[in-house]
Amino acid sequence: MILRELNGGSCKTYLLADEGRGHAILVDPLYAHVDRYIAVLAYYRLELDLTIDTHTHADHLSGCPQLRSLIGSRFAMQKWAPSPAVDRHLEEGDEVRVGNLAVRVLHTPGHTPDGMSLLVEGNVLTGDTLFIGGSGRTDFAGGDAGAQFDAVTRKLFTLPDDTVVHPGHDYRGNTTSTIGRERQGNPRLANRTRQEYIELMNNLQLSPPQNIQEVLQPNQSALGSGEISFPDWSELKKVREIDVEGLREMLAQETLPLLVDVREPAEYTGELGHLPDSVLIPLRELVSRLDEIADCKTGPVVTVCRAGMRSATAAAILCRSGFADVSNLAGGLLAWNEAGLPVER
Ligand SMILES: [Fe+2]
Numbered sequence: 001m002i003l004r005e006l007n008g009g010s011c012k013t014y015l016l017a018d019e020g021r022g023h024a025i026l027v028d029p030l031y032a033h034v035d036r037y038i039a040v041l042a043y044y045r046l047e048l049d050l051t052i053d054t055h056t057h058a059d060h061l062s063g064c065p066q067l068r069s070l071i072g073s074r075f076a077m078q079k080w081a082p083s084p085a086v087d088r089h090l091e092e093g094d095e096v097r098v099g100n101l102a103v104r105v106l107h108t109p110g111h112t113p114d115g116m117s118l119l120v121e122g123n124v125l126t127g128d129t130l131f132i133g134g135s136g137r138t139d140f141a142g143g144d145a146g147a148q149f150d151a152v153t154r155k156l157f158t159l160p161d162d163t164v165v166h167p168g169h170d171y172r173g174n175t176t177s178t179i180g181r182e183r184q185g186n187p188r189l190a191n192r193t194r195q196e197y198i199e200l201m202n203n204l205q206l207s208p209p210q211n212i213q214e215v216l217q218p219n220q221s222a223l224g225s226g227e228i229s230f231p232d233w234s235e236l237k238k239v240r241e242i243d244v245e246g247l248r249e250m251l252a253q254e255t256l257p258l259l260v261d262v263r264e265p266a267e268y269t270g271e272l273g274h275l276p277d278s279v280l281i282p283l284r285e286l287v288s289r290l291d292e293i294a295d296c297k298t299g300p301v302v303t304v305c306r307a308g309m310r311s312a313t314a315a316a317i318l319c320r321s322g323f324a325d326v327s328n329l330a331g332g333l334l335a336w337n338e339a340g341l342p343v344e345r
Contacts, residue, residue, distance in 0.1 A: 001101060003123055003166070006040060007033060010171050011060055014125055017046050018099025025050040025098050026073075027118065027125055028168055029063035037063065038071065048073040049098060050088075054127025054168055055115040056081055056309075058140055058216050059209045065222045078107060080114040080334060082309035084264045085222035090116060106155050110148020111136030113307075117156060123164045124179070130156050131167045132174040135188050138201045140212075145201035149194045157183045220309040223284055231316035239315045242327040244339045247302060257300035257327075258293060262286060262314040267306060272333040273343030275304060283310050290321055300325045308332040 002017040007030065015037075017024035024046035029037055041048050051064040051073050064075040065085040076088040076096065090096070092107040096118075104119040108129040115136075118125040128136030130152050138145040161180030184190055188200065209215070217223075217230045242250070250257055259278035261268055268280045281289050283305070293301070301323055303311035308330045315328040329336070337343065 001121060002044070003120070005166070005175070006037060010169055012166070012168055012170065013037070013063075014166060015040060015046075016098060016101070016103070016120060016125075017044065018101045019044060019046070021099030023047055023049050023099035025052060025096070025103070026063075026067070027052045028054055028057070028127070029067060031061035031063045031066055034063045034066050034070070037067070050074050050076055050096065052076045052090075052096070052116075052118065053081070053219075054118070054125065054129075055112040056083070056216070056219050058212050058219075061215055062219050078105075078114040078116045080109075080112075080307055082114075082220040082305065082307035082332075083222050084267060084306070084310075106151075108148075108151035108155060110138055110144050110146075110151050112140065113142045113144075115148075115151070117151075119159070119163075122160075122162065123166060124156065124159060125166045125168075126156060127168040129168075130165060130182060130186075132165065132170055132177040132182070133172070133186055133188075135186070135201075136168070137204065137206055139204065139206065145198040146194060148201070149189070149197045152189060153194075157189075217309075217313050220307075221283055221313060227284055228287065228313075228317075231313060231320065235316040235320060236312060238319060239312050240327045241308075241312075241330045242302060243330050244335045244341065246327075247329055247336075248339075248341060250300070250302070255300065257302045258296040260293065260301060260303050260311075260314065260318075261305065262303060262310050263305050263333075269345055272306065272337055273345040274333070275336065276342065276344050278304065283314055286314055286317055287321075297322055298324050300327070302327050302329055304329040304336075305332045307334050 004015045006013045013029050014027040067073050068075050074087040077086045079089040090105045094105040096103040106117040108117045109115045111128040159179045163179040165177045259275050261278040261280050262283040268274045303314040305311035312328045315326045318326045
């Protein structure tokens with residue numbers, strides 16, 4: 001087995017390979033280093049079966065969509081990931097094969113709802129859930145310190161003590177640790193109750209990463225800034241959110257909202273289905289097709305997508321374009337399906 005970090009910086013990408021069989025996966029590849037990864041794969045004569053993002057990144061552009069288009073590697077993320085570029089959605093307990101290696105998926109939300117850790121032969125890649133002597137921040141949208149505490153204490157800290165920890169980031173020059181060492185000595189987590197951890201994480205007062213929206217929205221939508229003009233932070237902050245229950249009530253009233261689904265056509269007819277009477281306008285086409293829905297500028301409009309991220313971008317674009325009453329369905333079709341509400345396929 002090859003398990004090697006490829007960036008040599010604070011933001012980590014792992015090559016995981018069965019070198020005997022010549023198959024590899026890349027975990028958390030950076031867009032900026034895609035050339036380097038392809039060179040390393042060629043040097044070792046490895047075929048890249050799959051790329052995995054352990055979560056939706058807010059600090060760098062993902063290299064997974066580009067690797068997919070350049071060399072045809074499939075792209076996997078956890079089920080709650082918003083990106084339409086994902087080919088395979090993973091859930092707790094799923095197994096990913098790399099040659100003869102078996103990688104087991106642990107759902108470890110908290111930093112983001114779609115956080116995963118990957119367990120392979122006595123090693124665990126912990127993404128931005130557990131760091132060496134730290135943990136991933138939980139103050140972004142969808143972050144949840146309590147969920148992170150549960151994921152770490154009930155899943156990661158119950159792994160054997162000698163399991164080697166490979167984090168998604170390290171800012172102090174550490175490379176690896178073990179579960180036993182972190183369970184006993186991680187200053188954020190050791191000897192802390194769940195409530196103490198939540199208070200600690202909710203009061204860290206970290207500044208946001210630079211250009212967070214310029215990174216997040218492309219990672220959530222698999223679109224480049226050349227393809228659409230993304231709203232800025234102040235435009236996104238103004239977007240009104242509606243939850244599944246709120247939309248269900250709205251649909252029971254007399255004045256029905258226009259439902260604009262901004263996913264890709266294959267998603268619209270895919271496993272999650274779509275809301276009855278919704279109009280499909282993929283995010284990439286929204287600006288050029290605004291005239292199709294111009295009649296609804298004064299009435300209520302609800303934007304929907306897979307996880308509620310692309311539709312937040314869409315809602316901000318509609319507000320910017322003069323639509324007066326726009327809401328975004330929080331949690332998107334994933335939340336709608338989870339509530340057992342009706343969809344069409
Ligand atoms: Fe992250």
